[in-house]
Structure formats: structure tokens, C-alpha cells
Amino acid sequence: MTGGPFKRMFHAWSASRADRIAVVRLDGSIGSGAGGRGGLTGEGMESVLRRAFDVEHLKAVVIVVNSPGGSPTQSEYIAERIRQLASEKGVRVLAFCEDIAASGGYWIACAADEIFAARTSMVGSIGVVSSSFGLSQLIERLGIERRLYSTGESKARLDTFSPVGEGDVEWMLQLQAQLQETFIAWVRQRRGAKLTGSDAELFNGDVWVGRRAVELGLVDGIGVMRSVIAERYPDAEITAVDAPTPLLQRLTGGQVRARTSAAVLQGALDAVEKRADWARLGR
Incomplete structure (x- = not known):
């Protein structure tokens, strides 16, 4: 048994110095609901992104996106923060589209240096x-x-x-057109010459399944997270960086009782809206 403790110490030391891949999940609609509840926001993701980019011996940050979209502003905040941290740390960012990376979800995915999708992922919805x-x-x-x-x-x-x-209605359509222009400019900035489809095809709000998204240049390749990481970084360890669950949510099991009939109505409408976002894209 000689050398046993030293071997364990050596393995522990080696593991502490191993290359790491930080993985952040962005799952759900983007933006706060009634009363500021739920949804992905720039403020809510700040500590998670910071911890991901502060991981020691970091080789890359992986963003796993599973979102039908939501707030354009919060999508922009999250995407810009990812780019800022990636630039500060000099680290590549890979995005993986799961079931859906649509609208604001795709906006965030474009913050990555490379985007991957599964064969069955639904990607796009570049519209408002x-x-x-x-x-x-x-x-x-x-x-x-x-x-x-x-x-x-x-x-x-x-x-x-x-x-x-x-x-x-005309006023609303004008606002949407301005937001659409900003969205398109971001996609062009991030995807550049990779885009192969015409503007009429790419920017009409449609969604595409994985392989077609690759053909249009919206996605770089077909692949799932663990397979791509194993191929790109065979010796790296995966470190999941999760968002902490608020104390109130833990104590109540994620359910907070509405205090007024108006809150109940608004909460119900928000729930219908979120469900409709997913349903439009087949989930």
C-alpha cells in the first residue's frame, strides 16, 4: 500500500489543474412575468455568467439554449454580457440549441463563436x-x-x-419594424458571411429544423453538447454553473400565492402567453 496516499494526493492535484469547460443552461422564456417572476433576465444571469467565466483553467464556455424567446431587451442584455466576458477572458463560447432556440433564444445563441443544433432542434424565428x-x-x-x-x-x-x-396597430407595427432591424443587424454582425439564405428567407420569422438551419448558415454544425466537447476537448472536465434557486421559491415549491384577483388574472394571462410561445413551436 506504499505510495497510496501520495497517489491520491497526486490525482487530486492533477484534477484540480485539469482543463475545464463551464456549462450554463438558459432554459425558458426570456424576460420577467407579472410581478417580476420567472424568465431569464440580464440581472438574473449576471452572477451565473460571471462564475462561468471565472472557472479556473477554463478552455471554453458552453451556453445551452432552450428558449422560445421573449423580451428583446433582456435577450440583448444577456447576449452582450456573454460577449463582454468572453472578450475579457479571451475564451471561446459555444452554443448548443436544444428543443428550441427561437427569437430571443437565437439572439442569445448568436453571442457564441460557434452554434450547434441537434437534428431535431428548431432554430430561427428572426422576427418580432x-x-x-x-x-x-x-x-x-x-x-x-x-x-x-x-x-x-x-x-x-x-x-x-x-x-x-x-x-x-400602425404604431405597433412601426415599433416592431425597428426591433426587427436591430435583430437582423445583430445576426448579420455575428454570423456574417456564414449566412447563405436570402433576406426574404432568413428574416421572415420562420423556424427551421437542425440540418436546414446549418444549410442556411444560422448554425455551424449538427451536434450535441457532450459529444462535441468530448471531440474538441477530450481531456477537459465539465463544470455546470447553475443559477441559485431563490429562498422563497424553495420554501414554497416554486408557487407563490397571488394576493389579489387582478394578480390572479394577470398571472393566468402570463401563463397562457408563455404556453402559447412554446405551442407555436411544437412543444
């Missing part, structure tokens, strides 16, 4: 969508009077409980 519910006729039938006061005729555009005003 806005949705809401029109309940003006419902409250009228229930005998409910809507009282809404604002300073400025444009302050309360597209109120859920009021009829659509003149020019409101």
Missing part, C-alpha cells in the same frame, strides 16, 4: 411578435365599466380592456 388579449366586449357583457385616465392620447395605447384605437 407582440400579442395581447382584447377584453372590452367581455367586460361590457359583464356590466363592468372601464375607467382609464391618462395624460396624453398615446399613453394608454392598446389597453387590454379598451377597443383598439385609430392608428394603434
